[in-house]
Amino acid sequence: xxxxxxxxxxxxxxxxxxxxxxxxxxxxxxxxxxxxxxxxxxxxxxxxxxxxxxxxxxxxxxxxxxxxxxxxxxxxxxxxxxxxxxxxxxxxxxxxxxxxxxxxxxxxxxxxxxxxxxxxxxxxxxxxxxxxxxxxxxxxxxxxxxxxxxxxxxxxxxxxxxxxxxxxxxxxxxxxxxxxxxxxxxxxxxxxxxxxxxxxxxxxxxxxxxxxxxxxxxxxxxxxxxxxxxxxxxxxxxxxxxxxxxxxxxxxxxxxxxxxxxxxxxxxxxxxxxxxxxxxxxxxxxxxxxxxxxxxxxxxxxxxxxxxxxxxxxxxxxxxxxxxxxxxxxxxxxxxxxxxxxxxxxxxxxxxxxxxxxxxxxxxxxxxxxxxxxxxxxxxxxxxxxxxxxxxxxxxxxxxxxxxxxxxxxxxxxxxxxxxxxxxxxxxxxxxxxxxxxxxx
Numbered sequence: 001x002x003x004x005x006x007x008x009x010x011x012x013x014x015x016x017x018x019x020x021x022x023x024x025x026x027x028x029x030x031x032x033x034x035x036x037x038x039x040x041x042x043x044x045x046x047x048x049x050x051x052x053x054x055x056x057x058x059x060x061x062x063x064x065x066x067x068x069x070x071x072x073x074x075x076x077x078x079x080x081x082x083x084x085x086x087x088x089x090x091x092x093x094x095x096x097x098x099x100x101x102x103x104x105x106x107x108x109x110x111x112x113x114x115x116x117x118x119x120x121x122x123x124x125x126x127x128x129x130x131x132x133x134x135x136x137x138x139x140x141x142x143x144x145x146x147x148x149x150x151x152x153x154x155x156x157x158x159x160x161x162x163x164x165x166x167x168x169x170x171x172x173x174x175x176x177x178x179x180x181x182x183x184x185x186x187x188x189x190x191x192x193x194x195x196x197x198x199x200x201x202x203x204x205x206x207x208x209x210x211x212x213x214x215x216x217x218x219x220x221x222x223x224x225x226x227x228x229x230x231x232x233x234x235x236x237x238x239x240x241x242x243x244x245x246x247x248x249x250x251x252x253x254x255x256x257x258x259x260x261x262x263x264x265x266x267x268x269x270x271x272x273x274x275x276x277x278x279x280x281x282x283x284x285x286x287x288x289x290x291x292x293x294x295x296x297x298x299x300x301x302x303x304x305x306x307x308x309x310x311x312x313x314x315x316x317x318x319x320x321x322x323x324x325x326x327x328x329x330x331x332x333x334x335x336x337x338x339x340x341x342x343x344x345x346x347x348x349x350x351x352x353x354x355x356x357x358x359x360x361x362x363x364x365x366x367x368x369x370x371x372x373x374x375x376x377x378x379x380x381x382x383x384x385x386x387x388x389x390x391x392x393x394x395x396x397x398x399x400x401x402x403x404x405x406x407x408x409x410x411x412x413x414x415x416x417x418x419x420x421x422x423x424x425x426x427x428x429x430x431x432x433x434x435x436x437x438x439x440x441x
Contacts, residue, residue, distance in 0.1 A: 016288035020148040023293070024283075027143030045140055049132035057128075064131040064312060065101060071309035072098040086410045090314060090402060097313030100320060101127065113320070117370060122319045126396055127312050134184050134311065138304020141188060142296045144173065150193075152283030156275060165210070165244070166251045167203045175211040175244070183397050186212035188307060191404035192300065202259035204406045209256070209416050210247030212401075213391045222387055225369040226380040234440050235384055238431055243389040246423045253419065255412045310403035311396075319395030322363025335359035339421065346429040349376045354383070358425075361387050362417055364395040377441055381432045382425070389424040392417040 011019065034041050040050075053060050072094040075081040081091035103109050104119045113119045144150070154170030161169045174189050187208055194204040219236060223229050250256055270278065290296065325331045336356035343351035343358075357371035365387050372383045392398050398413050435441045 010290070011288055013284075013288070016148075016284055019290065020152075020283050020287040023143045023147040023287075024149035024152075027140065027145075027149060030140040031144055045133060045136055048136055049129060052132055053128055060128055060131060061105065064127055065098075065105075067131055067305075067309045068094075068098045068101050068127075068313040068316070071311070071313045074309065084409075086402070089410075090399070093317040094310075094313035097315070097317035100316045101313070104316075117366075118323055119316075119320065121366075122316055122323070122395065126315050126319065130184055130311055130315070130396075131308060134188060134308040135301065135304045137184065137188055138300050138307075139297055141192070141304075142293070142300050145189060145192065146296045146300075147290050148283035148285075148287035149173075150198075151286045152279045155279035155282050159275075164248050165206065167206055168199065170198060171203070171207050171211065174207050183212040183391075184307075184311070184400055187397075187400050187404055188304060191307065191406065192303060194404070194406055195303075200259075200261045201407060202256060202261040205259050205408050205412075206247065206251045206256055208401050208404065208406055208408070209391060209413065209420075210243075210250060212397065213243055213388055219384075219388060222366070222369050222384050225366070225373055226384050227373075227377075228380060228384055231381070231435075231441060234435055235381065238381075238428075238435070239385045239388050242385050242424055242427045242431065243391070245427060246389055246420050249423055250416060250419050255415060307400075307403050311400050314399030314403070315396050318399055319364060322394040323367070326360040326363045326367055332356055332359045332363070335362065338418065339425065342422065342425045342429070346425075346433075348379055348382070348429070350379075354379055358383065358386055358421065361390055361421070362393055362414075365390070365393045365397075378432045378436055381435065381441055382428045385428040385431070386421060386424040389428070390417060390421045392420065 030044050032043065034043055035047065037047050040047070075087065075091035075094065081088050100119070101123065104113075104123050107114070150170050150173055153173055154168055157169030157172040159169075161167050161171055165171070170193070174186050174193075190199065190204055190207045190212065193199050194201075199207065219239065220229075220232075223232055223235055228235050273281075291299075333356055336352065336359040339355040339358055340352055343355045348354050354372065354375070357368045360367040360371060368383045368387050372379060375383070392401070392413055398410070401408055401413060402410065432441065
């Protein structure tokens with residue numbers, strides 16, 4: 001551990017050590033250590049966002065509207081709406097999202113839109129939360145990925161991540177941040193790493209569609225809705241196992257398997273050097289050449305603001321369309337036919353109803369739990385797992401992915417959703433039967 005710092009080092013060795021240990025510790029605490037405050041246990045970022053929503057709600061609403069205004073106008077001002085049909089459609093939808101947000105605050109429009117699981121849910125639970133979480137997360141992100149921790153973890157996790165998930169060792173940070181923090185934080189990390197050349201297109205796509213699922217706090221809400229809190233440990237660890245197994249499988253089939261895979265080579269072990277020693281060397285080198293904290297905060301914060309502006313109007317427009325389609329059209333009946341063979345083959349109660357409800361998860365990941373909250377406990381467990389392990393949904397995560405610079409089309413994302421949902425059912429249903437046989441359900 002006494003190797004010299006690189007020639008382009010900006011700081012001395014003691015300063016690099018302080019950066020690596022001090023800043024990394026701050027990042028770990030902010031992202032991964034749940035603290036109980038006022039009877040609520042979650043990470044500090046979530047506590048901060050919740051406190052702001054509670055105590056300065058008018059300011060948060062104003063910020064959200066400014067984000068939506070910028071997000072709605074930006075594609076037309078910079079010409080990005082011309083890039084593709086998907087960009088054109090989402091540029092229009094962002095304008096619609098801005099108008100929907102303004103209408104909601106002014107209480108305009110039909111009363112059907114103001115049912116608790118419609119606009120109030122989208123605006124209060126998603127828009128206001130993301131308007132704070134993503135910018136705050138972008139600031140905290142600097143401590144996690146800017147000063148050597150990412151490189152250190154990357155070398156340590158190479159033997160695990162590459163063979164199983166076909167992603168660099170450093171993507172382990174994404175996976176844990178998504179489960180403990182949120183998909184928006186995970187995608188923020190992924191987008192940043194992709195822009196910096198740490199991930200190839202395929203690696204970034206695998207991470208964005210396979211690891212950036214909803215966080216543990218979201219899973220608690222699902223478990224509460226379905227009455228599964230008594231089986232929380234079974235649910236949480238079972239969901240993590242299913243989610244990451246599905247990711248390993250989907251990484252090896254079209255379209256993810258066909259995406260370009262050129263990226264910056266990972267650090268290799270030097271002759272006679274241990275993996276721990278190599279990891280420490282990589283972390284110290286990054287800590288020594290990283291820019292100042294202020295410069296890093298500014299750069300990453302701007303990225304966070306850009307992503308927030310792109311996400312918010314999309315969530316309102318696409319989310320509302322999805323919720324309306326689930327409630328008033330046969331669209332998800334048709335999608336349910338694709339899932340029905342599995343729900344029928346495994347002998348679930350009312351297999352068509354289950355298939356239809358699970359397909360509604362494409363619109364919003366909470367919908368299946370809402371629709372099946374009175375079902376058999378085995379069905380509820382399968383629903384809770386599949387809702388999370390499918391990862392992609394139109395009200396939030398798909399617009400978030402499309403807001404990044406990762407070149408995934410809407411068609412690719414819809415196909416990956418279908419693949420993940422089918423694979424999740426194949427794994428979750430036998431797991432549910434096994435848990436019931438063992439008396440855990």
